[in-house]
Amino acid sequence: MVCRAPSKSVILGIFTLTANSQKKVEILQTPFKDKVFPPAPPIFLPTKEVLSLYPGFVKLYEDRELSIDETYSDLCRALNGLLLKGQKAKNIAVFIKPLETIINGQLRLKNGRFYLKPTGKKEIEISLVAEGLRKIATLAYLAANGTLRQQNLLFWDEPDADLNAKILSQLAQYLIKLVEKSEIQIILTTHNFFLMKEMSVLVEISKGKIPAQFLSLAQGKKGIEVMRIAGICTHNHCA
Structure with a gap:
């Protein structure tokens, strides 16, 4: 479609x-x-999520032979971008809030690893989040760091x-x-x-x-x- x-x-x-x-x-x-x-630049979201693969994946992909499509590496690089702030962050908030409502929380990047901070609860490791929600969280983070624009x-x-x-x-x-x-x-x-x-x-x-x-x-x-x-x-x- x-x-x-x-x-x-x-x-x-x-x-x-x-x-x-x-x-x-x-x-x-x-x-x-x-x-x-x-x-x-275009954004490609593959069938499998990448948030759980993210820690150290780009470096590993560059240094080693892996039987993984390059689109996964490209997506991890896109997730490297720092979050927007100020007016730019306010402008894209309308694109992020509906996704955060679906996943019931915010995606955070700390020390090279992703975590989900559910509303009113402690943050949890992204690997403990349902895979389908990880993909939606990925889209929200790409909007938050300005990649999706x-x-x-x-x-x-x-x-x-x-x-x-x-x-x-x-x-x-x-x-x-x-x-x-x-x-x-x-x-x-x-x-x-x-x-x-x-x-x-x-x-x-x-x-x-x-x-x-x-x-x-x-x-x-x-x-x-x-x-x-x-x-x-x-x-x-x-x-």
Whole structure:
């Protein structure tokens, strides 16, 4: 699913990817002049959370051969940023508070380790927090340190993993408001029909304020087939 800010065009590019591609792909065409992307770097949230991996992970990844995708290292580097303060912190508070409500606390970084400070309780090690909530806490911290900001591209792989229906509904509402109130474009991949339905209903309620596309990929007779629709999928092969 692709959601974008009301005044922005969807970012779709043409690129090459072959069976022997290793570390990069060649971008052939983008909607941007001279292939220049927006100034804010994109953010990719993988399926697995990284907060419990964070202590010493970047250094370990740089020094040792690990069978872990580089996106995890990139995300840990993004979490390294110090928290914003003053007026900048006040400006992004509206993006953080809904997430802190979902996780019922604040994420804190102390001595190279993350902790969750539940409302009215003592802080606990992040490894003791449910994995789904760790991913939401990650998004909140990226907003707090200024990594998640206007004109970002947010890619999130399987955001529904390890989350119950109640939290999924809250998360869907948050993501729609994030798109509506900022220039952030969000691209989600999911197999969860409930999440897709929630997002579709919220998009319809916005009455055109939140342009969105649902893309379905399926194995066809001639290879991968792509279907693009504006509302919720009803086909058997939607994913």
